[in-house]
Each structure stands twice: as C-alpha cells, then as structure tokens.
Amino acid sequence: MTWYQEWFGEEYLELYSHRDENEARQQVSFFRDQFAKVEGRILDLACGTGRHMQELFAAAYRPVGCDLSYTLLRTGVKDYGAMPVARADMRSLPFCNGTFAGLVNFFTSFGYFSTEDENLGVVHEMARVLDKGAVFLFDYLNVHRELDKLVQRETRQTPTGSVAIERWFDPFDRSFNKRMTIGQKRYLERVRGYDLDEISVMFTSSSLSIRDAFGDFDGSPFSRSSPRLILVGSKLS
Ligand SMILES: C[S@@+](CC[C@H](N)C(=O)[O-])C[C@H]1O[C@@H](n2cnc3c(N)ncnc32)[C@H](O)[C@@H]1O
DSSP states (O other): OOHHHHHTTHHHHHHTTTSOHHHHHHHHHHHHHHHOOOOSEEEEETOTTOHHHHHHHHTTOEEEEEESOHHHHHHHHHHHOOOOEEEOOTTSOSSOTTOEEEEEEOSSOOOOSSSHHHHHHHHHHHHHHEEEEEEEEEEEEOHHHHHHTOOOEEEEEETTEEEEEEEEEETTTTEEEEEEEETTEEEEEEEEOOOHHHHHHHHHHTTEEEEEEESSTTOOBOOTTOSEEEEEEEEOO
C-alpha cells in the first residue's frame, strides 16, 4: 500500500481535527468572493469528509465530491448526511469530459505521486472534466515557506494520545515528508513541492489559465513567505 492509502483514516482525522467546518466556511466564502455564481456542478477533488461540500451546498452551489478514502467519505456521511460523492483515484476520474463548471482542491491535495507524469496526469484529469470557461480554486502548500519553517521534530497531543512527528525535505525528489508515529503505528505523508512557476507550466499545458495567486484565504497576494499558494483561474478551451 502507498502512503496515501494508509494515512487518510481515523488517525489523520484526529491529527487534523482543527481543519474543521469553520475553516471550510471561510475558504468557501473566499471561493464565493472570487467567483460568485457558478452555473453547474463543482467538483471537490479530494473532498475528504466533504466539509467544504456542505459549505458549498449552504452557499447554493452544486458540489460533487471525489476521494479515495473510504473512511473519510464514510465519516462525512455520518457527520453531514448523504452527499453526491464518488470514491475514485484522482489520476483517473470517473467523470465525462467537460462535466463540471468549477473545481476546488483544498488543503494540499496534490503532488502525492512518486512520478512527475502522475502528478501532471492529475492536472490533465482536472482539465479534462472541466467545461470550457469553468473556474478552479487550487489550495496548495508554499514550498518557500515550508522550507524556511520546517520543524524537524514535534509531539502533538490528540484526544486519544500523542503523535510524534518528524519532517524532512528530500532534495532528490523535492518532496516534503512527514512521519507520524502513533503508538506502534507509523504513517508517512509525502508531497512533491512544486513552486508557482512549476505549477503554472503544468496548468498552462492543460489550458488551465491562472488569473490570480493568493497567499492566504484572507486574500493577501502570494509571496515567498505566504502560508499558502492559492491559485484561482479558469479553463481556456
Ligand atoms: C489533506 S486531505 C484534504 C481533504 C479535504 N480536501 C479537506 O480539506 O478536508 C487529502 C485528501 O486527498 C485524498 N486522496 C489521497 N490520495 C488520493 C488519490 N489518489 N485519489 C483521490 N483522493 C486522494 C485523501 O483521502 C484526503 O481526503
């Protein structure tokens, strides 16, 4: 099993319990400020439990979720009720070309695969399922800030115990790695760090045109010290 098949379960939900509905509400509000009305369905790619989907519904959008984790999707149904979701791998989306009028990808749900072709393939899939003129919001880590502020070791407390976390950057494949040790269990999180220029090349090659780059959900412009890299734009053709 690969890291992303193992990690996105109960322990992930505990460690990231602060990534909650309140945060999702603020992020969806930012989406609304950017795009106001979107006629048609919006794909929440790697929707997790669907915390953004329920906020999108509340804001009168029509989201459809897609995620690989059965545990996260099931938790979403338990917490928020039934929602339109597909369990699928983002490298091969189970939707026809041009299905969606919008796409959101929140909280660093990109760069998970070990080859450049696979990560680029995800961008192609995003573009493929978008209709011409469809909008997107892509919320990703800021490599510069992550490198500057990398905390190599820390221990976090969760309701069920402590989690020892080790972080390192691998210059060979330019990945940010995080190892979580929870009791006897060990999990890995591994994200290929793409900078704005690299992402721009990938998106442009798929006709995804970037209109703006923000550094946070407060609308501040992107800089090397920003907490996030948030791209908004639309599909050209
Ligand atoms: C950091 S979480 C973010 C979840 C959600 N966007 C949020 O903000 O709560 C990353 C998500 O990507 C999903 N994921 C991981 N690998 C995937 C894959 N190969 N295909 C589809 N989804 C995947 C995980 O199950 C998880 O829900």
